[in-house]
Amino acid sequence: xxxxxxxxxxxxxxxxxxxxxxxxxxxxxxxxxxxxxxxxxxxxxxxxxxxxxxxxxxxxxxxxxxxxxxxxxxxxxxxxxxxxxxxxxxxxxxxxxxxxxxxxxxxxxxxxxxxxxxxxxxxxxxxxxxxxxxxxxxxxxxxxxxxxxxxxxxxxxxxxxxxxxxxxxxxxxxxxxxxxxxxxxxxxxxxxxxxxxxxxxxxxxxxxxxxxxxxxxxxxxxxxxxxxxxxxxxxxxxxxxxxxxxxxxxxxxxxxxxxxxxxxxxxxxxxxxxxxxxxxxxxxxxxxxxxxxxxxxxxxxxxxxxxxxxxxxxxxxxxxxxxxxxxxxxxxxxxxxxxxxxxxxxxxxxxxxxxxxxxxxxxxxxxxxxxxxxxxxxxxxxxxxxxxxxxxxxxxxxxxxxxxxxxxxxxxxxxxxxxxxxxxxxxxxxxxxxxxxxxxxxxxxxxxxxxxxxxxxxxxxxxxxxxxxxxxxxxxxxxxxxxxxxxxxxxxxxxxxxxxxxxxxxxxxxxxxxxxxxxxxxxxxxxxxxxxxxxxxxxxxxxxxxxxxxxxxxxxxxxxxxxxxxxxxxxxxxxxxxxxxxxxxxxxxxxxxxxxxxxxxxxxxxxxxxxxxxxxxxxxxxxxxxxxxxxxxxxxxxxxxxxxxxxxxxxxxxxxxxxxxxxxxxxxxxxxxxxxxxxxxxxxxxxxxxxxxxxxxxxxxxxxxxxxxxxxxxxxxx
Amino acid sequence: xxxxxxxxxxxxxxxxxxxxxxxxxxxxxxxxxxxxxxxxxxxxxxxxxxxxxxxxxxxxxxxxxxxxxxxxxxxxxxxxxxxxxxxxxxxxxxxxxxxxxx
Numbered sequence: 001x002x003x004x005x006x007x008x009x010x011x012x013x014x015x016x017x018x019x020x021x022x023x024x025x026x027x028x029x030x031x032x033x034x035x036x037x038x039x040x041x042x043x044x045x046x047x048x049x050x051x052x053x054x055x056x057x058x059x060x061x062x063x064x065x066x067x068x069x070x071x072x073x074x075x076x077x078x079x080x081x082x083x084x085x086x087x088x089x090x091x092x093x094x095x096x097x098x099x100x101x102x103x104x105x106x107x108x109x110x111x112x113x114x115x116x117x118x119x120x121x122x123x124x125x126x127x128x129x130x131x132x133x134x135x136x137x138x139x140x141x142x143x144x145x146x147x148x149x150x151x152x153x154x155x156x157x158x159x160x161x162x163x164x165x166x167x168x169x170x171x172x173x174x175x176x177x178x179x180x181x182x183x184x185x186x187x188x189x190x191x192x193x194x195x196x197x198x199x200x201x202x203x204x205x206x207x208x209x210x211x212x213x214x215x216x217x218x219x220x221x222x223x224x225x226x227x228x229x230x231x232x233x234x235x236x237x238x239x240x241x242x243x244x245x246x247x248x249x250x251x252x253x254x255x256x257x258x259x260x261x262x263x264x265x266x267x268x269x270x271x272x273x274x275x276x277x278x279x280x281x282x283x284x285x286x287x288x289x290x291x292x293x294x295x296x297x298x299x300x301x302x303x304x305x306x307x308x309x310x311x312x313x314x315x316x317x318x319x320x321x322x323x324x325x326x327x328x329x330x331x332x333x334x335x336x337x338x339x340x341x342x343x344x345x346x347x348x349x350x351x352x353x354x355x356x357x358x359x360x361x362x363x364x365x366x367x368x369x370x371x372x373x374x375x376x377x378x379x380x381x382x383x384x385x386x387x388x389x390x391x392x393x394x395x396x397x398x399x400x401x402x403x404x405x406x407x408x409x410x411x412x413x414x415x416x417x418x419x420x421x422x423x424x425x426x427x428x429x430x431x432x433x434x435x436x437x438x439x440x441x442x443x444x445x446x447x448x449x450x451x452x453x454x455x456x457x458x459x460x461x462x463x464x465x466x467x468x469x470x471x472x473x474x475x476x477x478x479x480x481x482x483x484x485x486x487x488x489x490x491x492x493x494x495x496x497x498x499x500x501x502x503x504x505x506x507x508x509x510x511x512x513x514x515x516x517x518x519x520x521x522x523x524x525x526x527x528x529x530x531x532x533x534x535x536x537x538x539x540x541x542x543x544x545x546x547x548x549x550x551x552x553x554x555x556x557x558x559x560x561x562x563x564x565x566x567x568x569x570x571x572x573x574x575x576x577x578x579x580x581x582x583x584x585x586x587x588x589x590x591x592x593x594x595x596x597x598x599x600x601x602x603x604x605x606x607x608x609x610x611x612x613x614x615x616x617x618x619x620x621x622x623x624x625x626x627x628x629x630x631x632x633x634x635x636x637x638x639x640x641x642x643x644x645x646x647x648x649x650x651x652x653x654x655x656x657x658x659x660x661x662x663x664x665x666x667x668x669x670x671x672x673x674x675x676x677x678x679x680x681x682x683x684x685x686x687x688x689x690x691x692x693x694x695x696x697x698x699x700x701x702x703x704x705x706x707x708x709x710x711x712x713x714x715x716x717x718x
Numbered sequence: 719x720x721x722x723x724x725x726x727x728x729x730x731x732x733x734x735x736x737x738x739x740x741x742x743x744x745x746x747x748x749x750x751x752x753x754x755x756x757x758x759x760x761x762x763x764x765x766x767x768x769x770x771x772x773x774x775x776x777x778x779x780x781x782x783x784x785x786x787x788x789x790x791x792x793x794x795x796x797x798x799x800x801x802x803x804x805x806x807x808x809x810x811x812x813x814x815x816x817x818x819x820x
Contacts, residue, residue, distance in 0.1 A: 692816025695749070699741050 003053050004067040007083045010046040010093075011163035013039035014100075018156035022151050032149035033108050036156050040104040043163060046095035054066070054090035061087055061555035063585050066169055068231065077228060083234060088381060088556040091549075092306055095385045098525065099298040099392045100159050102518035106396050107155065107290040109514030110403065112680035115308065119144030124194030126288075129410040140410040142403070145565035151191060155294065158184035162299045162448035166306070170231040171220050174307060178216075178271065181300045182209050188295060189287040201283035208280040212270015219263025222249075223314075226256050234556070238311040245318035248281025254327055261315035261328040265308055272365045274306030275339040279612055280360055285354040289399030292354060297361050305368045305384050312377055313557060321375060321562065337476040340366030342609070344483035348490065349605035351595060352419045353398045356491050360445060363393055363480055367461055370473055377561050381553045382533050383457035389529055390444035390454055393522035398437035400511045400519065401495060404431045410503030416502050420594055421491060426500040430508040435496045437519040442492050444526040446485035447578040450541070453530030455578065463570040478573050485581025486588075493589040501593055537566035554659030596674070725766035732759035746800045746810040750793060757789040 007084070017039035025031035054060055068082025085093065116130040123146040130143040145151065158181055164547050165177030183206075190202030224230055226247070227240055234240070244257035251259060268274070273281035284296050295301070308315070321328045325333060340363045347359035364387050371380035405418035405426065406666075416423045428435040444454035458481060465474035500506040533549035538543050547563060554560040604610070689700070736759055739752025761782045768778025804810050 690819055692819035693743050693813055694815070694818065695743075695812050697818075702737065702741070 003050060003065050003081065003085075006046055007050055007065055007085055007167050008067065010050065010167060011042050011160050013042040014159035014163065018160065020216050021153040021156065021366075025289040026149045029113065029144070029148045032152045033113060036152035037101075037104045037108065039156060040101045040159060042099040043159065044101040046164075047093045050085060051090050051094045051097075054085055054087070055552075059555065060085075060090065060552075061557070061560075064089075066233065068169055070193050079172055080170060080231065081173045082169040082231065083167045085167065086102065086556050087552050087554075088310065090167055091381065091553055092302075094164075095388045095525075096162055096166055096302075097297055099388055099522070100162070100294065102522055103290050103294045103298070103392065103396070104152075104155065104159075105193075106293070106399070106515050106518045107295060109153065109287075110288065110290050110399055111148050111151060112142045112510075113144060113148070113514070115142055115144045117146070120679045121146050122194060123147050124192060126192050126195075138296070140413070142406055145227070151188075151288070154184055154187050154191070155290070158188065158295065161236050162303065165303050169233065170229075171223065172230050174310075175217070175220060178267075178303060178307070179213065181295070181303060182206065182213065182271075185209070185284070185295050185300055188291040189284045191287055191291065195286065197283075198286040201280070205284050206279040207272040208277050208440050212267045212277055215263045216267025216270075219260045219267070222263065223260045226260070227244040232310065238558075241313060241317045244314065252327075253304075255318065257314050257317035258326060258328045261311060261317075262331060264311055265315070265328065265332055268304035268308045268369070268488075269335065270304075271307075271314040272301045272369070273362045274335050274366060274369060275342055276611075278339065278343065279615060282355050282358040282608070289354070289395060289402065292358070293395035293399070296358065297395050298388040301361060301365055302384055302388055305365060305372075305380070308369065308372055309377065309381055312372060315372075316375060321377065325374065325470075329373050329375065331373075333370050333470065333473055336366045336368070336370030336373050337473045338366070339363065340370060340478070341476050341483070344480045344487065345603055346608050348483060348487040349602055350602050351421055351601075352417075353421050353424075353495060354395070354408075354419060356421075356487060357391070357394050357398060360394075360484065362486070363484060364391065364445070367477060367480070370477060370678060371464060373463040374468060374470045374473055375561075376461060376468075376564075377534075377557060378550045378554050378563075379457065379460040379464050382549055383461055384527070385528055386444065386453035386457040388519060389522055390441045390452075390526040393437060393441035393526050394445065395497075396515070396519055396522065397434055397441055400434040400515050401427060401508075402433065403437070403511045403515065404434065404508035405413060405504055407509045408502075408507035411507045412503040412696060414502060414504050416504055418504065421494040422593075423502045424495045424500070424508075425498045425502075425593075426496070427508055428496040430494040430500075430505075431496075431510045433510060433516045433519065437523040438496065439492060440523045440526055443582075444530075445487045446582055447481060447574060449575055449578065450581070451527055453526050453528070455574070456530035456533050457680075458578075459571060459574045460533065460564070462574050463535075463567065464564050466573075467564040467567055470623065474570070474573075478577055480696045481574065482577035482581045486579050486585040489582045489585025490589045493586050495594070496591060497586075498593075510613065535563060535566060537568075538571075541620055542566070558697045627659075719770075722770040725762060725770075729759045729763040729766065732756075732762065737811060744811050744813060746803070746812050746815070747797070749812060750796045750800070753796070754789060754793060757785060757792075761785050 014036070017035045020035055021032045025035060050065070052459035054065070057063065057065075062082055065085045066082065071081045072079040077670060085466075095125050102459035112127065116132060118127045118130045121127045121143055127143040129147050131140050138318045161177045162179030162186060163177075164180070165174050168174045186202045186206040189205050190198050192198045220230065223235070225243060227235055229235060233715040235708070241257065244260070245255050246672050247256040248254070249256045249259035254262065270277045280299070281296055285292055287295075315328050315332065316326070319329060324397050343359045343363035343366065345357050347363065350356045350359060364383070368380045368383045368387070373382060401424065402418050404422060406415075409416060409418050440452065444452035446453045447458040462474060462477060462481070465471075465477060500508075534541055534545035534547060535550075536545065536547050538545070551560065589598075595601055607613075690697075733756050736752045736755030736757075739755060740749050741752075743749050743752060764778055764782045764785065768775070770784075771778070800810055803815055807815060809815065
């Protein structure tokens with residue numbers, strides 16, 4: 001089997017798992033999770049093999065693993081499906097395989113496999129606990145998720161979508177994977193469909209990303225019509241890129257490449273929850289935590305960034321390093337940097353442990369996009385990968401915390417929100433593995449120096465921003481980094497440090513190995529992955545590193561981008577904001593026990609700058625008005641139904657008239673009854689002719705005889 | 719000999735009287751009497767035409783005798799019918815016997 005064939009097969013095991021679970025093993029929890037985790041493992045195995053092979057190829061960028069098949073005939077050309085493993089997709093495949101496998105494994109424990117069925121658990125609502133009797137007294141323990149198999153089916157489908165997107169060699173297959181993931185995101189956010197908030201969140205996510213997807217589709221169509229192909233390798237050739245960069249698009253003075261890049265970027269704005277389409281991601285926390293980890297941290301939102309990194313040659317067509325940014329890149333850099341800071345300001349005021357991480361994801365994605373906007377290709381890819389690891393780690397860790405808290409809640413019978421950080425505290429003693437791995441993840445997120453991966457990737461972005469003179473971006477990102485460290489330490493302090501603030505926190509318990517093992521493995525990556533990208537001129541450590549990542553991923557582009565030269569300012573800034581943020585976060589929150597004491601619970605921040613309310617006013621309410629009043633009441637009920645009712649009434653009137661003016665008087669009375677009356681009249685009047693009295697018969701006979709006789713006599717005989 | 723027409727006028731008169739009786743009498747037996755009278759008028763007519771026509775033909779006499787026989791039989795049947803009707807309707811007034819309706 002060649003590597004290409006293997007690459008074709010990588011997305012298939014999760015898809016097969018989906019079908020098998022849906023069709024056959026839905027009733028059996030063991031079979032379903034075995035199928036799903038087994039499938040994830042197979043794909044992981046395939047991905048690792050391919051990755052190792054990819055490392056062995058000398059110039060993977062120039063000779064990637066590629067294979068394509070014509071799929072849909074369109075007139076004279078064909079749309080194809082195909083696979084492409086060049087350095088960028090090899091690196092992406094690596095982290096996708098690991099995170100997917102870890103999350104699948106985690107889900108087994110998260111949905112309480114092995115626990116008894118709940119007392120009042122209904123499919124569609126989160127499980128609430130089962131009462132068990134042991135040692136003579138009853139207590140409540142977490143119960144298994146009633147829709148267990150369904151979950152694994154959906155995440156199997158989702159994994160298929162992501163793998164398809166990563167290995168694809170053209171925009172069409174990428175878009176197919178993109179949309180499958182959008183669908184699965186909807187299905188999984190609304191997994192607990194019994195909760196109205198989950199249903200609403202699922203619809204919101206789908207609608208918002210759809211807005212982005214429409215523009216992306218426009219971009220794809222424009223690209224296809226301009227170049228006749230959607231395959232990456234065919235588009236990213238000198239002549240085509242040059243032509244696209246020169247040809248004006250006719251709108252806003254952009255070139256064709258610029259407009260296409262912008263349209264495709266809008267797809268990313270939706271999918272990766274950038275401003276202004278960021279509103280769906282925090283609400284998406286309604287889904288189970290593995291969903292939040294996979295879809296909204298490690299894979300789906302990364303897909304948006306992956307796509308835009310992949311399309312970098314198109315976006316930067318006509319631009320080279322040192323030049324001012326072209327319009328599309330400026331827009332991208334602006335949105336990225338703005339979102340990074342914007343989301344970070346909201347995260348400091350959130351009390352739900354998952355919401356903080358959600359805004360943190362939005363913010364970090366902003367980093368990657370800003371990096372891409374200023375042309376820092378390798379830094380963006382680097383941060384994408386490190387972020388996937390530590391964000392997945394953080395989300396899975398938060399799920400572990402929530403599980404521990406739920407255990408406490410069920411045990412004590414308290415009715416507290418297990419996700420509110422102000423109900424936690426002191427969990428480092430109760431849940432040590434979760435604590436240490438979460439700490440590593442949190443430090444990686446904040447950019448703790450040297451030992452965490454986040455430091456290396458974030459530092460590279462800041463260095464690129466500073467080194468290329470994009471000061472506005474640099475300062476915004478530095479501020480966002482400070483806030484990131486601050487709210488991360490706030491989160492860690494409130495959750496793990498100090499003393500338990502509620503009884504549930506006192507009775508929290510460490511979670512099972514199926515949940516803690518992925519945490520440990522991801523923590524290893526969160527520390528170690530950064531070391532593959534240490535810049536060469538970094539003080540002390542630089543000379544030991546060959547900056548493998550830069551050379552490897554950079555070779556995806558036609559020319560490997562130059563590594564930014566080392567400057568002290570970005571490094572110092574990065575250290576100051578990271579360590580400073582962590583320190584101040586700890587300082588401010590180690591004494592805070594209630595939200596009232598938290599000085600940062602500013603309403604504007606807590607309410608997400610009122611964007612949900614603004615969008616509700618601007619888009620949702622008009623849409624509802626249009627649907628309910630304009631379309632339903634006025635047009636459908638009023639015009640169309642009115643027309644039908646009028647026809648009905650007219651027909652009724654005609655029928656009525658026919659009945660009352662023709663049927664009744666003429667046909668019934670005149671013809672029907674009239675005939676009867678006439679007949680009766682005749683009968684009545686002829687009746688006397690036959691009275692039954694013989695003498696009268698004879699008299700009649702005599703008279704007639706005389707008349708006839710007379711007539712005969714006079715006319716015939718005389 | 720007296721002229722034929724006298725006999726014919728006699729028979730016509732008798733016939734008319736009989737007819738009047740049939741049509742105008744109330745009593746059913748009286749009606750039968752009227753019928754008898756008509757039949758006898760016919761007999762007179764037949765005999766007159768025999769005597770003043772071909773005397774040698776026997777047909778006229780024979781015809782008259784047959785008419786007598788038939789008249790007798792018919793009166794017998796008629797009276798039987800009247801008795802039967804009387805037993806049913808307890809009346810012999812012709813006007814009240816109106817069963818020949820439908």
